[in-house]
Amino acid sequence: MEQHENGNGHIAPHGFTTTASRGARMPLFSPPAVNAVAVEERAASLAKRSIKKGAKVAGLKLAISMMDLTTLEGKDTAGKVRQMCRKAVTPMDSDPTLPSCAAVCVYPNFVTIAKAALEGSAVKVASVATAFPSGQSPLPVKLDDVRRAVEFGADEIDMVIDRGAMLSGDYAKVFDEIAATKEACGPAHLKVILETGELGSYDVVRKASDLAIAAGADFIKTSTGKIQPAATPPVTLVMLEAIRDHFYQTGVRIGMKPAGGVRTAKQALHYLVIVKETLGDAWLTPDLFRFGASALLNDVLMQLEKERTGNYQASEDFSKD
């Protein structure tokens, strides 16, 4: 029997044969069940950690460095994207100790513009692709979408899985599409959006997480931001547990990105607590944890200013890019 190994070091001894040319193998498919009540309880209990003073400032700065500043609208323009890029590099001029954001996240049409605007900075350009947000297009179209975004200069690709295939039990299709997308990414990092708000249960979220990881995801990501609910603490915890089990089996660290619905500094700290107490120190880095958000940054800045000056500033004091 031929053994294949994909980018995540996943070896599946009894895998299905798949059409994926990169040689990823789909694992025999019975991922662990999730106890919904208990997972929600655990996520809620981690919200009770009291994060004050130095820990709060350090946590919020870490959160900024993990942000994928995002605009994904039909009305996006070059001007809007450039302004956002400026903010990602320098979140607030008055405080030079603040880190830059990790990346900006845009549609493929704006990758070139973002790339130019970010030149000389360490901020990465992430592009959604694969017929985002629904993914309801033929595979060649989706792969073409990916290849073009990478050609335009995207460092990271945020793909969507085929939720219809996932829910109808066609796991091989979901797996193959992810594996093919990974191949189309070339050097770009691949984040796989599960769109957990459409999956219906934690069991399916866990299943999709395991599938995405086995098929070659560098990151798994909760949501497109177009569907409610988007990221929630318990859904993130379930995905982190999939990442943990993969680490136990292979030693490979997969990244996590909750996206959509993370709007406040307090929520961001809650997510960081969940990561810290589920996966530990190694994941407390933008290389392995990201926030997909648009409104979060200004609330974080407001809280940091409050810690620095002792007073809350008006929301008008923060730039709205």
Place this chain on the structure above:
Amino acid sequence: MTDPDRTADRPSADLVKRETAVEKARQKTAALALEFGKAWEYAPAPETPDHIKLEERYQLFIGGKWMPPKSGKYFDTVSPSTEQTLAQVAEGNAEDVDRAVKAARHAYDKYWGKMRGAERAKYVFRIARALQEKARELAIVETMDGGKPIKESRDVDIPLASAHFFYNAGWADKLDYAFHGRKVRPLGVAGQVIPWNFPLLMAAWKIAPAIACGNTVVLKPAETTPLTALLLAQIIEEAELPPGVVNIVTGAGETGAALVAHPDVNKVAFTGSTDVGKKIQRALAGSGKRLTLELGGKAANIVFADAPLDQAVEGIVGGIYFNQGHVCCAGSRLLVEESVHDILVRKLKDRMATLRLGDPLDKNTDVGAINSRAQLERIKELVLSGEREGAERFSAPCELPGKGFWFPPTFFTNASQSCRIAREEIFGPVLTIMTFRTPDEAIEKANNTMYGLSAGIWTDKGSKIFHVATRLQAGVIWANTYNKFDPSSPFGGYKESGFGREGGRQGLAAYLEVQ
């Protein structure tokens, strides 16, 4: 086709090579550890005790008045996390107990036994509300006096204590409908002796149903944790209950013995050790007094291979490390299906690395102080016996504070049913892990104990829950959760874990003559 490498007694070279590779990979990944270090440390977040005003010296609460003890003696109550004396507390003797029982009898005859249920309910509701209003103060004092994390006293002990008064207050005017057309009447004076693990909550479990049903009570709190019961006495005073309905007599074992032996007590309720429970039952034989006992436990928490393991780990941790394991229904024996033993232990170790032990007043503390030096010594002795008997010990990698009484969260693997750590109640943060192969074996091992208070079942299969639960000899069985309490749910044991139920409609029966 004949494989040239394969003979009858020699596996093919390829197969050997492959198995070696798989074994190497397994060893490599088994050694991978998550790091729970100092990448992002939480700052201290202590609840401040500055506004707490404790008296230097507490008297006995008898007949609605604060009275000095006839013994003239007082004892110190110390904080187990700092070893500082918090207050002095009166030591009641047999004479004080007699005064208290007389006051209770007087209150029963004169007011409380005759009062309409709806009237009694008003007073009991008043206590429930006052507990809510003073929740923060009570939580801080509970944590200072007993050593438990503020997170637990704030989120569990105090809200539940209040909930028990609310729940029972609601029954006070409906008792005639509680037992299907049968008439009920109160028993008279109840003598109640409670332990140190949930001081205020146990007082609420005992007092709330007793007085809601029309009895009057004399309660003796544990000598290491008397403060919140005394604060409850202040609340009862402020709630203007008729004098003598609730009397609190502090003291040690002798005070309790005098209370249960008092001839004018109609009902004895005791929560504590099995040894003391047996003595009480002997002392009461033939006296006609009603008795309920809630004693020790050595609960089996059974994890089947099909259980959601990550959530089972949470249940295991909550089952044994909640309140430093000072819980009679603690899941102190973990029975795990052999096929998932290694991965479960690995997950448990990583989870334990995140437990924060230390200042119980810090809001981020998960594991507080051991309640007393005596209890710490007992835990140490039993842990030592586990090591001597050849079980393998693992303790969470946490630093213990210099002052106070501390023991790190610990578990033993490679333990067998015959070990002391698998048979005796440790009443500390120490888990004994054993394996099983089939459901029948799990049930047999779970029942192989003199206790029968509680058990846990972890499986994704509903049918297995019912199959196993009906065969377990335990008063409380949790499925896919652990240590869940509610005033409407009866709680109590089988075998040497005692008899009688507290909570729910069944809990009322313990304080009523059902005619």
